[in-house]
Amino acid sequence: MELPEVCVIYLLRRDGERTEVLLGDKRTGLGIGKVVGPGGKVEHGESLRDAAVREVQEETGVVVAASALLPAGRIDYFFPTRPAWSQRSHVFTCTEWSGEPVDSEELAPHWVALEDVPYDRMWDDAARWLPDVLRGGRVDATFTFGPDLATVVDPPRS
Template sequence: MSLPGVCVVYLLRRGPGGTEVLLGDKRTGLGQGKVVGIGGKLDHGESAEEAAVREVEEEIGVRIEASALHLAGTIDYHFPTRPAWSQRSTVFVCRRFQGVPVETAEITPRWYALDAVPYPRMWDDASRWLPGVLRGGTVDARFTFGSDLSTVVLTAV
C-alpha cells in the first residue's frame, strides 16, 4: 500500500547568533496547535519539489526555486488507529529564498535558533531526527503513532 505524499521544507538563514530555522504554529488541519515545518500535501501528478515550492508560497508567502531545495530524506508516518493520517513525507532544507515570511490562515511563521527549537511543542518524532537534518544530515525513518495519535510507539531508522 502506498502512502499519500506530503512534503516539508525547513528554511534556514544566518541569524545574529548563528543558523536559524523557520517553523510555524499550525493554525488549521492536521497538527493544529503544534509547531511544524512548512509544507503540505502533494497534488495529483505533482512532484515533491513542485509541491514544496507551491506550499511554501501558499503558507508563508515566500518564493523558493526547486533548484534551491536540498533533499534531506523521507519519513513514513503510520497511524494504525487513524489510517487516513498515515503519509510519506519528503523532507527538504532550503537556504535560498525570496521574501519575508507572513502569517496566513494556515501558519504563523517564526524563526528559531537551532538550539532553541521547541521540540516539546512539535510532533513526538521531530526530536529524534530533525536536529541532525538541521545540521546537514539526512533521514530515512518510519514512525508509528499510538492510539493517542501523538506518541511514537515504534521507530525504524
C-alpha cells in the same frame, strides 16, 4: 500499502553567529496547535519539488526556486488507529529564497534559533531526527503513533 505523499521544508538562515530555522504555529488541519515546518500535500501530477515550492509560498509568502531545495530524506508515518493520517513525508532544507515570511490561514511562521527549537511543542517524532537534518544530515525513518495519535510507539526503522 501506498501512502499519500506530503512534503516539509525547513528554511535555514544565518543571523549573526547563530543559525535559525523557519517554523510555524499550525492553525488548521492535521497538527493544529503544533509547531511545524511549512509543507503539505503533494497534488496529483505534481512533482515533490513543485509541491514544496507551492506549499512554502502558500503557507509563508516566501518564494523558493525548486533548484534551491536540498533533499534531506523521507519519513513514513503510520497511525494504525487513524489510517487516514498515515503518510510519506519528503523532507527538504533550503538556504535561498526571496521575500519575508507572513502569516497565512495555515501557519503563523517565525524564525527560531536551532538551539531553541521547541521540540516539546512539535510532533513526538521530531526530536528523533530533526536536529540532525537541521545540521545538514539526512533522515530515512518510519514512525508509528499509538492510540493517542500523539506518541511514537516504536523506534525509527532505517
